[in-house]
Amino acid sequence: MVYLCTKEILSMTLSRSAFEKQLQNLTQLSDNQTYLLAVSGGADSMVLAYLFNELRDFGYQFQVAHINYKLRGEDSDSDQKVVQDFCLKNNIKFHLYEVSEKDKKPENSIQLWARELRYAFLREIQESEDLEFLVTAHHLNDQLETFIINLSKASGINGLSGIPANENNILRPLLNFSKEEIYRFAEENKIDFREDLSNKKNDYLRNKIRNEIVPKFSETNEQFLENFRKSILYLNQTKDFVHRQIEEIEKNILIKSEENITLDKEKLNQETEFIHFEILKKYGFNQPEEIRKIFIAETGSIFYSKEYKLIINRNELIFIELNANIKIQEEIVLTNTTESHQNHFSIDISQSIEIIEEINKDFEWEFDAEKITHPLKLRTKKEGDLFYPNGFSGKKKVSKFFKDEKLSILAKQKIWLLSDGNDNVLGIIPFRQDRRYAKDEKTQKVLTIFNRK
Numbered sequence: 001m002v003y004l005c006t007k008e009i010l011s012m013t014l015s016r017s018a019f020e021k022q023l024q025n026l027t028q029l030s031d032n033q034t035y036l037l038a039v040s041g042g043a044d045s046m047v048l049a050y051l052f053n054e055l056r057d058f059g060y061q062f063q064v065a066h067i068n069y070k071l072r073g074e075d076s077d078s079d080q081k082v083v084q085d086f087c088l089k090n091n092i093k094f095h096l097y098e099v100s101e102k103d104k105k106p107e108n109s110i111q112l113w114a115r116e117l118r119y120a121f122l123r124e125i126q127e128s129e130d131l132e133f134l135v136t137a138h139h140l141n142d143q144l145e146t147f148i149i150n151l152s153k154a155s156g157i158n159g160l161s162g163i164p165a166n167e168n169n170i171l172r173p174l175l176n177f178s179k180e181e182i183y184r185f186a187e188e189n190k191i192d193f194r195e196d197l198s199n200k201k202n203d204y205l206r207n208k209i210r211n212e213i214v215p216k217f218s219e220t221n222e223q224f225l226e227n228f229r230k231s232i233l234y235l236n237q238t239k240d241f242v243h244r245q246i247e248e249i250e251k252n253i254l255i256k257s258e259e260n261i262t263l264d265k266e267k268l269n270q271e272t273e274f275i276h277f278e279i280l281k282k283y284g285f286n287q288p289e290e291i292r293k294i295f296i297a298e299t300g301s302i303f304y305s306k307e308y309k310l311i312i313n314r315n316e317l318i319f320i321e322l323n324a325n326i327k328i329q330e331e332i333v334l335t336n337t338t339e340s341h342q343n344h345f346s347i348d349i350s351q352s353i354e355i356i357e358e359i360n361k362d363f364e365w366e367f368d369a370e371k372i373t374h375p376l377k378l379r380t381k382k383e384g385d386l387f388y389p390n391g392f393s394g395k396k397k398v399s400k401f402f403k404d405e406k407l408s409i410l411a412k413q414k415i416w417l418l419s420d421g422n423d424n425v426l427g428i429i430p431f432r433q434d435r436r437y438a439k440d441e442k443t444q445k446v447l448t449i450f451n452r453k
Contacts, residue, residue: 041079
């Protein structure tokens with residue numbers, strides 16, 4: 001993200017040119033910009049709509065969306081009318097969503113419900129109309145309120161950096177302008193807007209901060225809001241610097257892997273708890289106590305977040321992405337038998353072998369085809385599985401074989417057992433064939449199972 005220099009930020013007052021400069025900084029002057037404005041009817045969002053309308057002759061293409069939550073009776077309808085009238089007067093495409101009984105308004109958490117409803121509607125319009133950016137009218141006072149809320153949550157530098165000006169193509173070009181500047185601009189340009197009187201009530205934490213706490217801060221220093229604007233700029237620059245440093249650290253502890261994300265546990269453990277948190281939270285592990293357990297956990301331990309499974313493998317942290325829509329395959333029936341010559345058949349299983357160095361190896365096993373019950377299949381290990389490994393006497397549990405081979409946790413999860421139609425283990429791919437079914441001097445028909453990397 002590109003920032004204006006501190007001097008420009010502090011000397012800024014709201015005007016069409018200052019607004020356009022902010023917008024250009026946020027979009028990096030990309031071509032064919034299209035915007036969807038979220039307009040409630042309040043002073044800030046109506047000023048936003050007015051400023052975009054002033055820029056239409058300069059190629060700014062935009063549409064307006066409004067939600068009538070039906071929470072304040074006639075006042076809600078009047079909010080809708082002021083937005084709709086502005087769009088009609090200026091020939092702006094207008095999208096309306098009117099809340100009804102099907103939206104199931106909850107008794108509690110009204111703000112969260114309204115937010116989720118709002119963004120679902122806005123994203124739907126944005127996609128259907130092919131509009132690149134979603135624009136909201138958050139301003140400097142909103143930024144200050146968010147800062148205080150996050151300060152009370154001990155949310156760290158990310159929270160104290162406040163509302164991002166550009167996040168996932170959501171733009172907030174008024175973020176450096178105060179509520180006072182916005183009101184002044186609305187008055188000077190005779191912009192119609194509606195006051196939401198519910199904002200005067202202290203029913204919610206944000207309203208209490210807005211109506212009671214912020215005025216107290218402002219009494220202590222008439223430059224309080226200006227100084228806060230400067231502080232937020234510094235905090236964002238600091239946050240960006242820290243994130244770049246963390247990215248460099250992560251590159252240095254990343255172990256190359258074809259399929260999964262693997263980090264060097266020992267190298268990461270040498271970093272501070274702050275670095276542990278910042279790196280592991282990307283994979284959904286954001287609880288300090290859980291992170292501490294990860295670093296003392298034994299090989300084979302598994303942790304889950306919503307997005308990832310974390311496997312501790314000796315000195316590695318292996319992150320496997322979870323996909324709820326994909327069922328883990330536990331069995332593959334082998335039907336691709338080919339006859340190379342009379343009484344000799346073969347099956348190539350190379351398409352089923354994972355690209356992991358420990359298990360993706362060349363092998364060729366020859367079986368007595370008349371000893372085998374079809375269909376053959378590849379399957380995962382089951383409790384109690386055992387086999388008679390070729391080259392050894394007696395039988396052995398598959399779990400014991402895995403342990404003796406000192407295979408990595410990831411390899412153990414990706415290994416297939418070759419079994420027959422009666423579920424007998426014919427071999428552990430690619431390590432050891434079961435000698436009971438192997439080709440011998442009496443064999444008349446040969447079945448070859450093989451892999452070629």
